Amino acid sequence: MRRDPIAIGDFVHVFNRGNRKMPIIYDEADKWRFLKTLRYFNNKYSIDNVFRRIENEVKLKKCNYFEYPKDWPSPKPLVKILTYCLMPNHFHLFLKEINNGGISEFMKKFGGFTKYINTKYNEVGSLFQGKYKRKIVKTEKMLWHTDAYIQVFNPFELYPGGLRKATKEFDKAFEFVLEYPFCSLGESFGKRNLHIIDRDVLGEIWSNVVEYKEFAQEAIIYHNNSIRNIDKV
Secondary structure (H helix, E strand, O other): OOOOOOOOOOOOEEEEEEHHOOOOOOHHHHHHHHHHHHHOOOOOOOOOHHHHHHHHHHHHOOOOOOOOOOOOOOOOOEEEEEEEEEEOOOOEEEEEOOOEEEHHHHHHHOOOOHHHHHHHHHOOOOOOOOOOEEEEEOOOOHHHHHHHHHHHHHHHHHHHHHEEEEEEEHHHHHHHHHHHHOOHHHHHOOOOOOOOOOOOOHHHOOOOOOOOHEEEEEEEHHHHEEEEEEEOO
């Protein structure tokens, strides 16, 4: 199937799931490696052995695990990562194209996560179910709803009791997701700073967590009725 070309300024929902719907992460270290991959591979520069070098810099107390050491060249992002969510057998990213071919190049570099998993667990072959999927978001309404779909509704599935209970206990579930470190909601509203996301226009629209929460709660009705049209995994 022919895919629409991506232009600079486009907002693109990128997602994929594990091959045969199998897990793509197996322990906490894998989850943190996924986040570090987002952080350090979103860079026009390629840094040899970047994770080993960061580990050494952390031991020398020059930085934390998500900071570039001050004596390294400043990174030049390939894309803007607006929103992300890691789930046991799939992931979602909401990206903005800021360089010609930036999303394509970033996703090629992101493929290093497969190498990490295969090496760690002595596996071979593709971690994911084919090439990553993508959908260009063309309207303001879908921009908002895609954002909430990725960083609120997806991790709702991890809430004790699942999505249905999370919907009924929205306030508690929202706080649960704010604290969940492997999606961007907490980073979007200052709970932590992993230097991964750039909220771009979404940060201007939704700078207040209370207002965003109200929007997300209203949007869950839209989610249940219409968001299924997004090519979810």
